Amino acid sequence: MENLKAIAADLLQWYTINKRTLPWRENNAPYSVWLSEIILQQTRINQGLSYYLRFLEKYPTITHFANASEDDILKLWQGLGYYSRARNMHHTAQNIVNQHHENFPKNYSELLKFKGVGEYTAAAIASISFNLPHAVVDGNVYRVLSRLFAISTPIDTTEGKKTFKELANQLIDKDYPGDYNQAIMEFGALQCTPRNPDCDSCPFRNRCVARQTNLVDQFPVKVGKQKIKHRYFNYLLIDAGQKTFLNKRTKSDIWKNLYEFPVIETDHKAEVTELEEGLLKFFSNLDFEINGISPWHKQVLSHQHIHYRFIHIRTCYKKNMLSSLIKVNKKDIFNFAVPKPIERELERLNW
DNA sequence: AAACCGTGGCG
C-alpha cells in the first residue's frame, strides 16, 4: 500500500510539471467538465478541441444546451462521430434542467444514471467537479497500470475491467481525486504512450515491471478485434431543378438522425441494372434519367466499411413527388447535419 | 457478452 501511495504522489508531481494548458482545465464547473468528457470519449484532443469551444460559445450554460433543438446540436456535432453522444447529452441536459433544477447531482451513483454517462464519465465529473474519490479507467489508465504492474489480464473482458477498476480505486489520491485522475490520463497521453513510450525519462523507470522485463510493448493485453462488415451505399443525387431530396436516418443504425441522400443499399458493388428495383421504389412511374455515376469511395468506421458512390439522376420536378423524402433547395442543404461521405460530396459539388 | 456506434492521425 505504501508503494501505491508513492506512485500516486509521483503521478501528481509529474502532472504539476507536465500538464498541458487546456480550456476545460480553466474551471471545474460540472457542465463544462461534462461537455469536455463527452467530446473527448474515443476522440483525440486535437480533434475535439474546436468543437468544445464552439459548443461552449453557442451554449454557455446547460440551459442553453437543453433548449436547443436536436437538429441544431447534431449540426454542431457534425464531423465528430459517435453521434449518440450528442443525442444522449441533449436528452440528459433536458433531464437535468427539468428534473434537477439545472444542477448536477453531487454523487457518483446519481451521475451514473444519466444517459450517455458511464462509469468513466461519472467518475470524471464526481472527482473533477465535486472532489469525490472515484477513479477513472480509460484507455490511458489501462495502459499505464498494465505496464506498471505487468498485468496480463485482457482489458477488453469483464474480468479485466473489474481488475483495473479496483486497482485504480486503490491508487487514487483521496485528497486530490480530480488532479490524480487527470494526472494518470495525461501521463498515459504524453509519457506512457501506446507506441514508443518515453521510458528513459519516466519517473517509474525503476519500478515499472514491464520495463524491467523489457515487455513494455506487450501491454496492455487485449483478446481480439471484431470482424469488419462491408456495406454498399448507392446514393441518389437527384437533380430536380433547384431542388434535391434528402433522407433522415431514423433507424438504429449508423449515423442515426443525420441526413443523407436517398440511398439504395446493396450487399456488393452492384451493377446499375441491379438497382432497378430500388429505383422503382423511389420513382415508381416518374420519369428520370441517370446522368452519371461516381466511382466507389470508402468510409472507414470502427466496425464497418461503407463503400459508397453517387448516382446522378435528373428528373422533372413535380409537386408532391417522392413524398417519403425531404424536399430541399440545393442551397439549403448545408443546414442539415450530414455524415462525412455526404459532407465531402457537398464540398466537391460546390453547391 | 458481444455487437454496435465515427472519424482522424500515426508509424
Added chain:
DNA sequence: TCGCCAAGGTT
C-alpha cells in the same frame, strides 16, 4: 498501406 487506437457507452 493499413491496422491501431483515441479522456467510452448502450443494447
